[in-house]
Amino acid sequence: MQRVFVIDKNKKPLMPCHPARARELLHKGKAAVYRTFPFTIILKEREGGDTQPIAFKVDPGSKATGMALVADFKRGKRVIWAGELTHRGQQIRDALLSRRQLRRSRRARHTRYRQARFDNRRRPEGWLPPSLQSRVENIWTWACRLNRACPIASISQELVKFDTQLMANAEIRGVEYQQGELAGYEIREYLLEKWGRKCAYCGAKYLPLQIEHINPKLRGGSNRVSNLTLACHDCNQKKGTQTAAEFGFPEIQKQAKLPLKDAAAVNATRWALYHRLETIGLPLEVGTGGRTKFNRTTQGYAKTH
Numbered sequence: 001m002q003r004v005f006v007i008d009k010n011k012k013p014l015m016p017c018h019p020a021r022a023r024e025l026l027h028k029g030k031a032a033v034y035r036t037f038p039f040t041i042i043l044k045e046r047e048g049g050d051t052q053p054i055a056f057k058v059d060p061g062s063k064a065t066g067m068a069l070v071a072d073f074k075r076g077k078r079v080i081w082a083g084e085l086t087h088r089g090q091q092i093r094d095a096l097l098s099r100r101q102l103r104r105s106r107r108a109r110h111t112r113y114r115q116a117r118f119d120n121r122r123r124p125e126g127w128l129p130p131s132l133q134s135r136v137e138n139i140w141t142w143a144c145r146l147n148r149a150c151p152i153a154s155i156s157q158e159l160v161k162f163d164t165q166l167m168a169n170a171e172i173r174g175v176e177y178q179q180g181e182l183a184g185y186e187i188r189e190y191l192l193e194k195w196g197r198k199c200a201y202c203g204a205k206y207l208p209l210q211i212e213h214i215n216p217k218l219r220g221g222s223n224r225v226s227n228l229t230l231a232c233h234d235c236n237q238k239k240g241t242q243t244a245a246e247f248g249f250p251e252i253q254k255q256a257k258l259p260l261k262d263a264a265a266v267n268a269t270r271w272a273l274y275h276r277l278e279t280i281g282l283p284l285e286v287g288t289g290g291r292t293k294f295n296r297t298t299q300g301y302a303k304t305h
């Protein structure tokens, strides 16, 4: 249930309320709509009120970032608001590419002389490509926006989803990483990110996915991460001992050799995002999805969100 954000008459954030309660307040004229997105109401009379600590959780991914607000009620923790931020990385890249091409063709037309101005600049420290910088800025904007709308007490960021360095090593040697204690946990996180959390063959989402070998093991395919993909049970069965190309997916066969672009995007921005979120001034904690899942499984807890 998405709760409605509430601020008092001095614009101080209060505990988000149930939509039914918000409707009642609006209907009785005790509150007014302050903002429509995210939906926030402002109380006309009241000042202050009891609040419980709310944690803002961020899970940065390559294409989208998950955000959730978790309130610590007396009855236990509960997600009171959740959202997904779709990143514009590729769009920004395309727009800059087209601008570059337009400028290049204009320069090359020689209708007038204009000195080249693109190669005399130095990049400041901590510079990120615009497509990646936008991810940091967008998440930060939302953190600030939510911080104004509800009493956030802490922020937690999923920091180390996977480590490209380790993943690359795994692709070369792979003993420690693939047969060690963590085998299967962080690799799975990495594959979910790389393959967009869906079956690589039929595109089915929200069902159990199995790790699948692009070149089947029976035919000499290895356990290297680049040879792995995710498939639903049915596709995995149907594919059997065929390679992805034989199964009718030459583009997946090609993917087997693609670099770790998505993982790199997450890795390159995670510290920048961390330092950016630090500037908000709330306690900031970090965790790793892979390890959390590992702990949860070994301790026998079910996933709560």
Ligand SMILES: [Zn+2]
Binding pocket: 199, 200, 201, 202, 203, 204, 231, 232, 233, 234, 235, 236
């Ligand atoms: Zn499938």
